[in-house]
Amino acid sequence: MFGKLELRGGAGNGWENGLCFMEAVAWMATEGATDKPECACPVLGAFAIRINDLLDTNNRQQLQRLILPMMGTRSKAHERERLEYIILRVTRGIVPLWFDDARLDVEAASLRAITHFDRVQEIAGLARDAAYAAYVAYDAATYDAAAATTYAASAAAT
Numbered sequence: 067m068f069g070k071l072e073l074r075g076g077a078g079n080g081w082e083n084g085l086c087f088m089e090a091v092a093w094m095a096t097e098g099a100t101d102k103p104e105c106a107c108p109v110l111g112a113f114a115i116r117i118n119d120l121l122d123t124n125n126r127q128q129l130q131r132l133i134l135p136m137m138g139t140r141s142k143a144h145e146r147e148r149l150e151y152i153i154l155r156v157t158r159g160i161v162p163l164w165f166d167d168a169r170l171d172v173e174a175a176s177l178r179a180i181t182h183f184d185r186v187q188e189i190a191g192l193a194r195d196a197a198y199a200a201y202v203a204y205d206a207a208t209y210d211a212a213a214a215t216t217y218a219a220s221a222a223a224t
Contacts, residue, residue, distance in 0.1 A: 073126045075119045077101065087118040087129050091136045107139040109149045154180065 074084035085093060088111050092103035101115060102108065114136065118126060139148075165174035173195075 071130065072123075073118065073129055074123075075121075075126065087114050087126075087133070087136075090130070090133050094133055095137050103137075105137045105140060107136075107141065107145060107148055109145045109152070110136060110139055113152050 071090060072084040073087055073090060075086070077086055077089065080099075086101060088101040088103065088106065089099060091106050091111075091114075092098060092100045095103050095105040097103045097105065102111060114129070114132075118129060121129070162174035162177045165171075165177070
């Protein structure tokens, strides 16, 4: 009946042509064709949409395991906390891993030193600067992964 799901960048056009991550969440929740399903937190959704669209086809497929956990995350009372968690977790926990691989110890340490969610744009700017340093010193793949993640986190905050 249905073939294997392939996540695609941008809006899909049904299961056969591929769905974006949030459309897949909506489909699994039987909410129809939308990238803003009622079952999902809009902050997490904004982050997921940007990550989905910025990743290459192969890496995007890794998001499939997050489709079911995304369902049932909507809670107005906790949106700010989710936003802060995303920004801090991405900035302190995920992006520095790419810098470790690139042997950019100073950049990785500066991101790990962030302890408070004070100014989103400043944090995102620091992460983007470090991502650019990775591009110059290491390779484009490190830059692409780090820049995509930090862009998505800062975009989710706006």
